[in-house]
Amino acid sequence: MRKTFIGPHLRRLRQEAGETQVSMAKRLGISAAYVNLLENNQRSVSVAILLRLFEQYGVDWHDISEDGAGARLADLRGALQDPLFDDTRPDLHELRAAQTHAPTFMEAFLHLHRAYLSASDQLLALAAQPGEVGPVFSASPEGAVHNFFRRQRNHFPTLEQAADEVWDGAPPAPDDMYSALKARLRDRHGIQVKVVRVHDLPRALRHYEQGRAQVLLSEALDHPNRVFQLVHVLGLIECRDKIEGLLQVSGIDDIQGRARCLVELANYFAAAVLMPYDAFLREARSSKYDFDHLATRFGISFEQACHRATTMQREGAQGVPFFFLRLDKAGNVTKRFNATDFHLAEYGGACPKLDVHMTFRLPGRIVPQLVEMPDASQYFVFARTVDRPTFERYGQDNRLAVAMGCTIQHAPEIGYAEGIALQGAAATPIGINCRICPRAGCDQRAYQASVLKTPVDERRRGATRYDT
Template sequence: MQKKLFLGYKLRRLREQRVLTQAALAKMLELSPSYLNQIENNQRPLTLPVLLRIATIFEIDLATFVEDEEARLVSDLREALADPLFSGGAIAMSELRNAAAASPELARRSLVLHQAYQKLQERVQSLAETLSSHERGQALAGPQFPYEEVRDYFHYSNNYVGPLDEAAERLSEQEGFRAADMQTDLMAHLKARHDVRVRIVADHDGETAMRRYDAASGTLYLSALLSGPSRAFHLANQIALLGQNETIEQLIGQANFTTDDARSICRVGLANYFAGALVMPYRAFAAQARAVRHDIEQLQSRFGVSFEQVCHRLSTLQRPGARGVPFYFVRVDMAGNITKRHSATRFHFARFGGACPLWNVHEAFAQPGKILVQLARMPDNVAYICVARSVTKRAGAYLKPSRQFAIGLGCEAAYASEVVYSAGLDISNADAAVPIGVSCRICEREDCQQRAFPPIGSHLTVDEHHRSFVPYLFTQPGEDGKRLAPGPQAEGVGG
């Protein structure tokens, strides 16, 4: 049985954007005004014939219109509302869905407000731990959540930036860039098109940056410590800043960022996006990815790029009309901080606090360089094929610490036949999947032995005479009865 599509709020926004009256659109769709009114108020679902007419009239990609983008917003709202700040009881999922569908922009601005509150809380904590008045002043003067704002920009863009992706592909085809000689081709392009010469400099020459562009002399300095893939990426990044500046500035202007810092960070992010799309052109990369069933190491070899670059690029293959397998991409440091995150799937990341400890991305640090594969299931019962591997970014000297990260890439198990990493996984067996969640504070799993703390909004039961392997006993609001399990004294208190 197919799911009924209630997309009335989305259709109404589309109509209002095109400055059409309800009566005018009803005539174009060959519907009565009253019937269209019922659709726009989600009292009737959209039928396939009406959907096809909408796609034709508005010249939109049907898959993009139907896609449940509101699920991401609902997930973010749910996590924000799990904050102790909102302790007045749980809000029903139906209310969250209605808010995301009817007033998505208001919902997003509410999230921005909550992020500001979170940032303020962090600063208060930082001030409490600071000793000097000078440092207090610096903490107070610090920028407000620019990275979170930029991450949300890419998150809600489905991690696909059409104008830059298409421009990168056109440039690659026009110039005939070759994967085997990418560095040489990019350096030649910089010289011919932008009159920029490239110098590779060693650390002992006094150059400490990975990349530095001197506009006055038209020289791009690259560190000799950079690997081949990283060097090509930085060359492509400079091409973006010089050749795509107008497009980048237009995209930044449309994003309505609240701070200059966010605009600057997004400028870097968009240049990085173009760079990835230039060394891995969309159609060529997507075709190769399908041919090797998304084997990351084979794609590394064919395009001369790094493991992380391949994973990130796979997460961007969401061009309307030519979509690839929807992947999530994440980069985590050894402390569990998520430093990069993008998802074209229903998989949601924790915005605040740590991610689920049962997720294999954390295990990657214990087995350096080895590709780990996990079949995991989220609380919404969607199973994912999760791939993880650690990467080390060396500093080039014994006394300079290397940077270590774990890279995670995954897709829904429904795409198993298209992904080589499904080999050996018992996809059809529900019990074979590891039960994971977004983060402990919003995860409702009652039998998780790895839980760090109970979910926000739950009711704890403490029994000093009983202790089991599950760290916390809790009941959700509205549940009757209480199950025996340990209270919070079992974990972190008295051994």
């Protein structure tokens, strides 16, 4: 069994209760010396003591154990890749020490760094649009949701359990799912489902009219997405309490952020219903993560299969830890999920050297690539375009591109990496995005990064006008 250390959490709990180590020791039935060892992380905590903490203080052991340590350490390493820390970057041993002995300080540092990124982005926006003044230090709704999902390792056991209970372990076949969902909404909740013409639901794909007890689906939706929208609505109805409970612990306070988080949690539930955890992981492994095969097998879309793969992080039954990135044709990042150490672009576009941009020239084809970040970490990435619903002839070619990536160590588990020399192969050097990329000589640089201080040499013209 993995050792669990709770030193700083235990100390904070004792101080909040106004107790000494001696008085806490009496309540827990242990010695004061042992409490001191626990608080200084010189002993790991046993299950028996965790249970006593629950009995005496009403504290859930999940709240004080280090189950999210890996994700938080990854977040810390990602933040410290900012070139701002080039001269003072601590090594991994120091970061692990901070994780163990000063978790509250570490969380405060991460919060400060996220505020710095948010403020930098909004100040740039203000400079471009003078007169539009807004809150400088609030995180974007999408950024707040991403941070919450990342803290949970993009995995929510309560939603997985709720999804398993929908069909009592016997889900309908993919071909029967649509009719089964319509029947469930009608018979259990008195809700009718109607497919309506595009002009009857302008610029929308689904509308749940609670007062009229009906769900309107646009005829622009294909079959997999009609099914997904119905499960989403089912989650809003039958899983509302669990979703609200997760919102309460999300740390997201603003209305926009909570609304975005509610939608993403309902989407998570829907994916878990359509792609049950064990069955999906088993099929993913046997097919070497062939996402076209997975889409066919579960009756869902390529993008939905990719998204679901990022959630396979159950303790003891983990899949390949992926990051997921979706971009539009302008390079804007429109969705991101992460179960790796890879630091995804939050503001602006992704790195132009990522071949995900190339997929728009090769629609429907998988484009594989080895990439290397400025810290020398390497990843295997594959990308493909996905189609979006078309409302009218004026809105054709609504393609987006999705990219999936993992550390190079996991690449042999993925069929798309077959035929690529993974050991010793030249990897494409990339960065998070141009705003903070330290690669001064990049021939794809879009603008001068604030971290690059060397002035341009007027006597020399490099590959770009920013090349010093």
